[in-house]
Amino acid sequence: MGWLAAGLTGGAVPAGLLLAPADAVQGGAQRLMYLHVPAAWTAYLAFGAVLVGGAGYLRTGDLRWDRCARVAAEIGVALTAITIAVGALWGRAVWGTWWAWDPRLVSTALLLIVYIGQLALRDAVAEAGRHRDPAGPDAHRAARWAALAGIAGFALVPVVHFSVVWWRSLHQPATVLAPHRPPIDALMAAALLLSLAAVTSTAFWVFLRRLAAIEESADAAAPGRPGSATDGPPVVDVAPGTGIPPVVGTPAAANLPRTAGAASTVVAGGR
Amino acid sequence: MIRPTRARLTLATAVLAGTGLLAYGGLRGTLTYYRTPAEVRADPEARHATTRLAGAVVPGSVRHEGAQTVFRLAAGGEQITVRQHGAPPETFREGQDAVVEGVLGADGVFRSERLLVRHGNEYRPAGPTPPADRSGAIAGPRAAG
Numbered sequence: 001m002g003w004l005a006a007g008l009t010g011g012a013v014p015a016g017l018l019l020a021p022a023d024a025v026q027g028g029a030q031r032l033m034y035l036h037v038p039a040a041w042t043a044y045l046a047f048g049a050v051l052v053g054g055a056g057y058l059r060t061g062d063l064r065w066d067r068c069a070r071v072a073a074e075i076g077v078a079l080t081a082i083t084i085a086v087g088a089l090w091g092r093a094v095w096g097t098w099w100a101w102d103p104r105l106v107s108t109a110l111l112l113i114v115y116i117g118q119l120a121l122r123d124a125v126a127e128a129g130r131h132r133d134p135a136g137p138d139a140h141r142a143a144r145w146a147a148l149a150g151i152a153g154f155a156l157v158p159v160v161h162f163s164v165v166w167w168r169s170l171h172q173p174a175t176v177l178a179p180h181r182p183p184i185d186a187l188m189a190a191a192l193l194l195s196l197a198a199v200t201s202t203a204f205w206v207f208l209r210r211l212a213a214i215e216e217s218a219d220a221a222a223p224g225r226p227g228s229a230t231d232g233p234p235v236v237d238v239a240p241g242t243g244i245p246p247v248v249g250t251p252a253a254a255n256l257p258r259t260a261g262a263a264s265t266v267v268a269g270g271r
Numbered sequence: 272m273i274r275p276t277r278a279r280l281t282l283a284t285a286v287l288a289g290t291g292l293l294a295y296g297g298l299r300g301t302l303t304y305y306r307t308p309a310e311v312r313a314d315p316e317a318r319h320a321t322t323r324l325a326g327a328v329v330p331g332s333v334r335h336e337g338a339q340t341v342f343r344l345a346a347g348g349e350q351i352t353v354r355q356h357g358a359p360p361e362t363f364r365e366g367q368d369a370v371v372e373g374v375l376g377a378d379g380v381f382r383s384e385r386l387l388v389r390h391g392n393e394y395r396p397a398g399p400t401p402p403a404d405r406s407g408a409i410a411g412p413r414a415a416g
Contacts, residue, residue: 021396026362030394095387096360101301167302168325170370172392184394 001205008198012191020191029093032086034191037176038199040083040108044157046076046203047115051154054147066143067218069150070122071210073115075203080112095170103163104171111160114153122146305370308349317375324351324373324381325389330365340386344369351375355383362388 016034023030053069056062087105088098099105122142129138164173175184176192184192305325311317326344332352333342340355342365353371363369363386371383 023394024397025364025367025390033394094360094362094390096362097385097387100304100387102304103301106298106301168304170304170387170389172390175392175394178392182391182393185396187396188394 001201001208005198005201005205008194008201012195012198015191015194020188021185023188026094029090032090032093033188034195035199036083036086036090037192038196039079039086041196042200042203043076043079043083043111044161045200046072046079046207047111047150047154047157049207050076050115050118050150054150057143057147058151061140063139063143063218064215066139066146067211067214069147070119071207071214073119073146073150074210075207077112077115077119079199079203080108080115084108084112100170102170103167104160104169107156107160107163111153111156114156115150118146118149118153121149307346308344308351309347311351311375311381312349312379318377319374321372321374321384323370324353324375324383325368325370326351328363328365328367328369333365344371344381351381352379353381353383355386357384357386359386360388362390364388 012034016031020031020034022028049072050069053065053067053072056065057069084105087108091100092098122145125145126138126142129136129141161174161177163169164171175182176189300323305323306314306317308324308326311322311324314322316322324344326346329343329345329350333340335341338357340359340363341352342355343350343352353373355371359369368389368391370387370389371381372385372387373381373383375381
């Protein structure tokens, strides 16, 4: 998976920077589209995975679903922050402003805040408990709250996507995902699809690696407990195939989500 | 004396209602990001409060007067003359959509403090024969300043 992601990225970068022509109106700044749009779509996908993982947890009570949802939420937050940061650069170059109180921008910022809040809520509920056990009752309480918040938060995704249709905005409407597709140059469309494949596969690779790390730390902390990863499918095995040793499960690994969330907040705030 | 659960419910309702009101008030300017020339002209508020006006920059209407840029914005068959203070973005072109932020003067001229360029969702390379509706775009961005 890592090699696939690297290969697609290796193809997408020259395609977006060199092969695809510069836009007639926007010039070179339009090339930011090849990161902005795939990051946004993959963030939608990640939040969709949060929805599925949360629903799966609520149905089965299996913490493996919850761990998938948690990793997906982290990736979705990071990608949304990237979308906003790159969009700010694009906006500065073409609109003449880093930020505008436009429905698409405001709803996307709201999406970011909601899922940072979802991650924080999970953490807060888990921390509030007295049992520091990754498969204990506190873990299930955190998982339930995170599932509810994650599912409710997904309602914002269609709002973000259709904000440019429902309301008057500065942001342009969709091109590729529009019902009547407006013209886009074939080379530009090809570069966009290639970079979409690159971003999605990279995100999926990060997802698998992070999930493997979390599963291992859950295993190490609670070996053989019902509901822990020991009775689950061998998801952990994916990481060795990437050629990079999986992160060893240590208590430090459990602190990663907070670091990831804080990093994205810095990205969003530092624009 | 009311029971704690009822007090909590009342508090939650009050907080929710307050949040909703604040959100509605804050988002009013967001949900309608801009207004058309006809709407701005019809609204007496636009002469006092800052509003956003959008339209296509009428080809041939752009003049530079010192640090100001004067042009007309057209949408839905109505036009408003805009006097923009400060340099417009480099992507500012005749025929393209623009959004200006300011106040409509008593003389019918919109005094803008901020100009944003809107662009469409069509992407094409700069060819040797640009489409007719964008021929004005080649004429050069703007005078320096």
